[in-house]
Structures are given as C-alpha cells and as structure tokens.
Amino acid sequence: MPELPEIETIKRGLSLHLENQFIKQVIIRETRLRWLIQPSLSTDLTNQQIKKIQRRGKYLLFECTQGYLLIHLGMSGNLRLVPVATTVKKHDHIDIILMNNQCLRYHDPRRFGCVLWTIEPILSHPLLQYLGVEPLEANFTGEYLYQQARNKKSAIKNFIMNNHIVVGVGNIYANEALFLSKIHPMTASGTLSLADFEKLVKSIRQVLQTAIAMGGTTLRDFTDSKGKPGYFKQALQVYGRQGENCLVCGQEIELQKIGQRASYFCPRCQLK
DNA sequence: AAAAGGACCTGGTGGC
DNA sequence: TGCCACCAGGTCCTTT
Numbered sequence: 001m002p003e004l005p006e007i008e009t010i011k012r013g014l015s016l017h018l019e020n021q022f023i024k025q026v027i028i029r030e031t032r033l034r035w036l037i038q039p040s041l042s043t044d045l046t047n048q049q050i051k052k053i054q055r056r057g058k059y060l061l062f063e064c065t066q067g068y069l070l071i072h073l074g075m076s077g078n079l080r081l082v083p084v085a086t087t088v089k090k091h092d093h094i095d096i097i098l099m100n101n102q103c104l105r106y107h108d109p110r111r112f113g114c115v116l117w118t119i120e121p122i123l124s125h126p127l128l129q130y131l132g133v134e135p136l137e138a139n140f141t142g143e144y145l146y147q148q149a150r151n152k153k154s155a156i157k158n159f160i161m162n163n164h165i166v167v168g169v170g171n172i173y174a175n176e177a178l179f180l181s182k183i184h185p186m187t188a189s190g191t192l193s194l195a196d197f198e199k200l201v202k203s204i205r206q207v208l209q210t211a212i213a214m215g216g217t218t219l220r221d222f223t224d225s226k227g228k229p230g231y232f233k234q235a236l237q238v239y240g241r242q243g244e245n246c247l248v249c250g251q252e253i254e255l256q257k258i259g260q261r262a263s264y265f266c267p268r269c270q271l272k
Numbered sequence: 273a274a275a276a277g278g279a280c281c282t283g284g285t286g287g288c
Numbered sequence: 289t290g291c292c293a294c295c296a297g298g299t300c301c302t303t304t
Contacts, residue, residue, distance in 0.1 A: 003297060034280075034300085058298075075298055076282075091282085110281045112298060127300095154275060163299075170297055219297065220284085260277075262295085 002073050004135065004168030005211035006222050006230065007058050010079055013225035014104070015053045017081055018062075022049050022099040030093040034074060034114045037094070044117045045069065045096065056123070057131050057167030067119035070127070074112025080105045081225045132165040135204050140166060142198030149189040149197070156192060157185035158259045160204065169204060172217055172239045175264050177203040179238045184272040185263045186256075210235065238264040 002010070026045045031037040038044075048064035055061070060079075062069035071079070084101045094106040094115055106115060118125055133140045148165050160166060161174050169177070178185050180203035183196060192200075216222055216230030219240075223229055237247055242255035246266040256263050 006297075032281095034298095072298085074281090075296070108281095109283065110296090110298095112281065152274080158275085161298095172297060217297075222297070259275090 002058060002077070002216070002222060003170035003173055004055075004058060005173070005208055005232065006216035007055055007060060007073070007168075008212050009216045009224050009230060010073075011053055011055045011060055014060075014079065014081065017102060017225070018050050018098070018104065019052060020049065021102070023047065023064075023096055024099045025095075025097040027095040027097070028093070029088070029095075030091075030111070033093065033108065033111050034072070035116065037115060038117065041115070041117055056128055057134070057163060058170075059128065061122055063122075067117055068122045068125075070114070070116050070118060070122070070125065071106070072114045072127075074108060074110060074114070076110040076221070077106065077108035077113035078221070078223065079225055080107065080223070080227060131163055131167050133167070135166050135168055135201075135208055140201060140205075142194055142201045145197040145201060146192075146194045149192065152189040154189055155185060155258050156183060156187045156189050156200075157261075157263055159189040160200070161259075161261075166204075168208070171261050172219075172236070173204070173207050173211065175239045176207045176237055179265060179270060180207060182269050182271065184267075184270040185258055185265050187272050238266065240264065 023045050026042040028037055028042060048066065050062050050064055052063045053060060058072060060071045082103050082105050084097055084103045091109045092105055092107050096104040149159060152159065157174050157178060160169050181200045183200060211217060211232040214230055214232040215224060217232040218229035219233060238253050241253045242264055244253055246253055246269060249268050251266050251268040253264055254267050
C-alpha cells in the first residue's frame with residue numbers, strides 16, 4: 001500500500017491524537033506478520049506513554065517512555081484510529097488501546113508488515129541502520145546520487161527504489177519522478193550526468209511533497225488514520241496509464257516490467 | 273560486489 | 289457461477 005507520502009500522512013494524523021497518551025492494553029489476534037510478533041509485546045507496551053511519532057523511510061517509530069514501537073505497513077497494511085467498541089474485521093491483527101479509549105488498529109491482509117518493540121537505540125536497529133538518506137532532507141542532493149551511481153549498471157528506476165540509497169520512493173513515485181525528469185527508467189544509473197541527478201532529485205522532492213499535500217495516493221484501499229483516502233491518484237502522469245496519451249506530447253504511455261515491477265513511461269519524452 | 277530472482281501473503285480482476 | 293492465472297503501493301534473502 002504505502003510509500004513515503006502515505007506513511008507521512010498517517011504519521012501526521014496519528015501524532016495529533018496519540019502523542020502523550022498512555023497505552024492501557026494491547027490485543028494481538030494474529031502473530032504471523034513478516035516477523036512473528038514477540039510474545040512479550042503486550043506486556044512491553046502496556047503502561048508506556050507515547051512521547052513522539054517519527055518516520056524513517058516507510059517505518060513509523062513510536063517513541064515511548066522506555067523504548068520504541070516500530071511499525072512497517074508492507075504492501076497492504078493500515079493503521080486506523082477507531083473507538084474501542086468498533087467491530088473487528090478480518091485481518092484486524094492488533095489493537096493498541098489507550099487510556100482515553102481510543103484504539104489504534106493494525107490491519108494487514110497480506111501480512112508483509114511488521115510490529116515490534118525495541119529498547120536499543122532506534123537508529124542502530126538492524127532494520128534501520130543501513131537505510132539511505134531521506135529524500136526530503138538536505139543531504140539528498142544530485143551530487144550524492146551521482147557519487148552513489150558511479151560504476152553502477154542497474155536501471156535508474158531500481159536505483160532510486162533501493163532503500164540503501166534513498167528511502168521512501170516506491171513504485172508509484174519512482175515512475176512519476178522519472179517522467180518529470182524526462183529520464184527513461186531503464187537507463188543505466190552510472191551513465192547519467194550530475195545535471196540529470198540534480199533534475200531527478202528535484203523531481204523526487206516535488207512528487208513526494210505534492211503527494212503529501214494531497215494526502216497520499218489511494219489506488220484501491222489506502223486511507224489515512226481517520227479512514228480518508230488520498231487524492232494524488234488524480235495527479236498521476238504515467239502510473240497506471242499504459243495505452244493512454246502522454247499529457248505532455250500525446251504519445252502512448254508504455255508499460256514494461258523492470259526488476260519485476262510495472263514501469264510506465266513515455267517513450268518520446270523519456271530518453272535513454 | 274553487484275544484480276537478478278524468489279520468497280513471503282491475501283484479495284481482486286479478467287478470461288474462459 | 290466457477291476455476292485459473294495473473295496482478296498489486298515492499299523488501300529481505302538467496303543465487304548468479
């Protein structure tokens with residue numbers, strides 16, 4: 001489901017309602033997520049106060065009194081804030097119930113996500129320590145990408161979707177950013193110029209920021225923490241538009257698999 | 273060392 | 289209506 005703008009949207013919604021709240025009870029209905037839920041999760045979390053919610057890449061970090069709750073939503077995960085008495089549906093795996101009777105409900109049909117507790121320094125957690133730069137922060141520059149791409153032959157689309165290089169850019173926004181940059185998704189990363197990378201950085205920033213402003217992209221089932229969809233789908237230039245006309249030049253948008261992922265591009269605007 | 277491919281899951285869709 | 293193949297917003301792990 002979610003890329004950086006969707007996670008950021010959820011984070012902002014949850015921050016408003018959860019910061020400074022105390023956890024009263026944790027209900028676990030299904031432990032088989034990407035990694036098994038630790039049996040101690042419930043006792044670890046109970047009575048913790050949520051101090052602050054942060055985001056690193058597509059991970060949500062709930063800073064608590066004595067540790068961190070770390071949540072990833074995988075492909076199909078969602079977090080909703082619901083009244084405690086709300087009927088439990090299929091795939092509602094975890095409830096985190098607060099003293100004020102709000103319930104943070106984790107729902108994930110495909111179970112590719114994870115929910116775990118750690119008392120280690122959060123940024124040195126094994127899942128986080130090798131992550132690349134944040135695309136909306138100042139150290140994400142054309143120069144950085146250019147240096148990382150030296151001698152790399154992988155397609156530029158795979159390169160910008162690689163979490164060890166830059167985090168948060170998933171399949172939708174990789175396609176959109178490459179279209180804005182007029183770069184063909186198959187281009188070998190190492191052959192692009194510094195100027196290309198500067199343009200690409202600008203495009204990635206722009207596409208992510210615009211999507212955040214519109215509450216993310218709802219393809220079928222993404223909603224924010226209150227159940228509202230995002231509106232960026234209407235602004236998509238290439239994603240899902242194979243066979244339709246390029247909004248810039250009128251050429252038919254093409255679809256090709258790159259690294260097992262659907263890739264959409266304009267063969268006239270985006271040169272190799 | 274880098275790149276490609278498989279694996280993990282459920283649900284929706286479109287073809288026959 | 290049913291069955292089947294294929295597709296999906298992610299990313300870790302294994303193989304080449």
